[in-house]
Amino acid sequence: MAASLLPCPPSSNNYRMGQLCLHMHPDQLQKSIMCLSVHIQSKACNRKLYMIPGGAISDRHVLRTSASAGSIELDSTHQGNEASFSVWGPNDPQGRSKKLLDCSRNPLEDTTDFEGQLQELFDEVKTMIKMGNENDAIDLLRANYEAVKEQMDSGARGIEQAATLDVIALGYIAIGDLKMVGSLLDVLDEVVDGLKDDELLLDSVLTHMGSMYSALGKFEDSMLAYRRSLEILEREYGKNSVFLITPLLGMAKVLGSIRRATKAVEVYHRVITIFELSKGAESEDLVVPLLGLGNLLMKEGKAMDAEIPFMRILNIYTKLYGENDGRVGKAMCSLAKVKFAKGNADEAIQLYINALQVLKDSKGMPLDDNVMEKMRIEVAELLHLVGRGKEGRKLLEECLFITEKYKGKEHPSLVTYLVNLATSFSCSKNFVEAERLLRRSLQIMLKTVGPNDQSITFPMLNLAVTLHNLNQHEEAEQVAVEVLRIREKAFGKESLPVGEALDCLVSIQSKLGKDDIELLELLKRVLAIQEKGFGSESEEVMQTLNKIVFYLDKMGMRDEKFPMQRRLSMLRTKYKHMVQY
Numbered sequence: 001m002a003a004s005l006l007p008c009p010p011s012s013n014n015y016r017m018g019q020l021c022l023h024m025h026p027d028q029l030q031k032s033i034m035c036l037s038v039h040i041q042s043k044a045c046n047r048k049l050y051m052i053p054g055g056a057i058s059d060r061h062v063l064r065t066s067a068s069a070g071s072i073e074l075d076s077t078h079q080g081n082e083a084s085f086s087v088w089g090p091n092d093p094q095g096r097s098k099k100l101l102d103c104s105r106n107p108l109e110d111t112t113d114f115e116g117q118l119q120e121l122f123d124e125v126k127t128m129i130k131m132g133n134e135n136d137a138i139d140l141l142r143a144n145y146e147a148v149k150e151q152m153d154s155g156a157r158g159i160e161q162a163a164t165l166d167v168i169a170l171g172y173i174a175i176g177d178l179k180m181v182g183s184l185l186d187v188l189d190e191v192v193d194g195l196k197d198d199e200l201l202l203d204s205v206l207t208h209m210g211s212m213y214s215a216l217g218k219f220e221d222s223m224l225a226y227r228r229s230l231e232i233l234e235r236e237y238g239k240n241s242v243f244l245i246t247p248l249l250g251m252a253k254v255l256g257s258i259r260r261a262t263k264a265v266e267v268y269h270r271v272i273t274i275f276e277l278s279k280g281a282e283s284e285d286l287v288v289p290l291l292g293l294g295n296l297l298m299k300e301g302k303a304m305d306a307e308i309p310f311m312r313i314l315n316i317y318t319k320l321y322g323e324n325d326g327r328v329g330k331a332m333c334s335l336a337k338v339k340f341a342k343g344n345a346d347e348a349i350q351l352y353i354n355a356l357q358v359l360k361d362s363k364g365m366p367l368d369d370n371v372m373e374k375m376r377i378e379v380a381e382l383l384h385l386v387g388r389g390k391e392g393r394k395l396l397e398e399c400l401f402i403t404e405k406y407k408g409k410e411h412p413s414l415v416t417y418l419v420n421l422a423t424s425f426s427c428s429k430n431f432v433e434a435e436r437l438l439r440r441s442l443q444i445m446l447k448t449v450g451p452n453d454q455s456i457t458f459p460m461l462n463l464a465v466t467l468h469n470l471n472q473h474e475e476a477e478q479v480a481v482e483v484l485r486i487r488e489k490a491f492g493k494e495s496l497p498v499g500e501a502l503d504c505l506v507s508i509q510s511k512l513g514k515d516d517i518e519l520l521e522l523l524k525r526v527l528a529i530q531e532k533g534f535g536s537e538s539e540e541v542m543q544t545l546n547k548i549v550f551y552l553d554k555m556g557m558r559d560e561k562f563p564m565q566r567r568l569s570m571l572r573t574k575y576k577h578m579v580q581y
Contacts, residue, residue: 134175141171144164147164157191158199162201181215182216185209185213204229206228219257226251240274245275248271249292268292271289272286282316291334293306294338313331329359330355333352349379396424410444412445418444418459419462431470439463454497457487463479480505483504516555523544527545542575545567
């Protein structure tokens, strides 16, 4: 059975495979982006609720939205109890505009009471969440929603109500309550539909709406909000103003999500051109759109085109910070992905190795940092793919050693590295060492999760395969049967994880001389699962058909064998042509 190396897990109870995603934020961006990323804990704390009274908006020059080179939102994600989002605070060199929720505002600046109240509400919610007081934050948001609802019930549906609803929705984004965000956006959408484009703060509210709709997967609504915000800004500042950057980047991200890659590429190039005209061709502000463009091109399988933006990022960082800066190391890793996608495996590996050395020497990232761990695993996997397993194993051993040093020898995160090392040793036919590592990984997991938790079935199935290769077929069968039982209960009897366990069990039981009819029935069950999960013409189906034809021929069941054999022959021809082309 083929196996690939696992990425470093985001948490101790998650051992699923995933992709490494690098986020490069220049210092200049960090100064003007207010990012909140917290793990919510339950703590009792009583805080006085801050209520927003009805206020008056005045002084157009104070409240206009702006966007600077640094005011860029890259992403909005919500995983479990974690919330991560960005609210922009621009630096307006001309001093003629301010933005809703301005994180860079000087407290001594003259701002309207209304805008100050919105900022205070948002800051209060952030503080509560950061301290783990999620319930207090929810109470505060509910109280303010009730206040604005009373205003709306009385007939007030202006920009004040829209801006307040916007801030409340952003608060729920921070908490991760997307259902409530959706409900608030429905109300907010009705309010902004009735507002004229020259309303103060409207472009800012629309931009936030675009981001929140995107987080909810409502891409059509997101595009409508971004477009209207963009049109407002274009009329006021022109089509080459840096104030357009935020909605343009939002649109590019949405277009990429709905597979309108050509249009998304055009928007990214427009952003790049605007920055080049205003900041120069080597400005650090170019990193964000170049990164977005490069990632999109890679997603679309256009590695040749993606190399250009990633090379520009590397050159920008190298010129600004020198060859030994951590940002240069991260840029090298992104470029390494491109090189590998182009088929230059050796060049990609060398770039990765150089990048890891740069990151280590720069001391800007701890040795046990999750990003560095993922990089080591990626390099190790590449080394195994090109037949340099010994070098790859050295990196995996380094991962294990660092984790043991910083987290202890019984920490759940060790499981990933133990399983990866076991996979590596299995590839080199050292099944004895693989067995030892897998048994250790199971001992650690059983201290963290129960014996019936589905997460333990991954190292268990690897152990079954390893025991099978060591000719310990009886124990291998026991382990495989237990994996099957746990997975059937966790995922359902027709799930792909069950099909994987069944396939392994057939291989083991065939060595034990089990009845051919029983094995054939198991294989037919595997085939049905694979047809449903992968499609009737998948490679997995072809491999299982080959096994079924073998047993049908062995038992002399010609009537059943011939239609299966014809189907197998057609699939072989199909994949033979695919390889040739």
